[in-house]
Amino acid sequence: MEWIHELFQQYGYYVLLVGLLLEYIALPFPGEPTLAYAGFLSHQGDLNLPILIMLSFIGTSVGMTFQYFLGNKLGMPFIQKYGKYVFLTQKKIDMTKIWFDTYGYFLIFIAFFIPGVRHFTGYFAGIINLPFRRFAMTIYSGALFWVSFFLIGGYWLGENLEEIFQILGQHIWKILFGMIIITLITRFRKNIKHMILKLIN
Template structure:
């Protein structure tokens, strides 16, 4: 049953791309972040597969997906900022933002802070509401944009990349990635930070070693001048 549903959904997505092209990705992702049910990750992975077959351009897909995602996130941020909590509590049910989901998002924010905006893309049931909540708590827009747009770029490249890199096998990889996306991204981020720290430590060590002879020379000159 599940496989039949997936096949029907992919057929539907393929028809959308055939009729509307890249617009499917832009408006689909934009509306997903306003909380309209839309299979954004599946659509991106399938679009990546279409680029693997040569029917779509991968770079254009990245630009369009990034634009749709950031537009949706920015709209939700300003809705939260301008309309505030009372609006969300009263009308949130119309765009699937129930009090329970508001409380869940708040708990995640308390746990991870602003960084949740970046990693929230990989947490099912959270990414759709981080923009609203960031606006509600009046997070400075520059800080919001840094986390939201940076996370969006990573998110769209990863899911488009699944279809582009793995081609016909993308569905199996997509299923695994969907289950463990947060852990994979967290591990990759930790590895990147570790590499940067190791590299910085090496650079710092080289600078210290280079300066050591200069310091010794200056010390000797000072001692010589004192003796005179």
């Protein structure tokens, strides 16, 4: 997490304001770890927690609003053609559609806590012409809850958060390996089951 610390030393509050805005335009930015670390810095007295919440909320809300109007203006054909250049693949669009068909407006609120979905709910909402007023009420309340959750969490964890990051850093390759194995098993479970049954028989 040293590089995140260096970012805050250089740019202060702008890290979250600009970083979260860029994340919700679908550019890579580690939102949750950065929010939690900013909360930790506020615990140390380096940053002000209410200001962090306000700027994080603004960055997230502006990014999601940009998503909505871009999706609404350009539509699905444009997103399908050029979305891949900002990691907005057809697979992620389809996944967001499935989630939205299942959960409706509730998805817009909880999507902040679902990696791979939250970055595209704004685009999708704009593409299918959801009423902006209702979208805005849901997305802004979700944004405020999401940024507050991680900032206040980092604040209350305090020194323990640094220990958690150190442990994660030491075991990151084990964690990634475990995630890859779980993903492969989940994706190819039918093939694996078929192979096992074939071996048994």
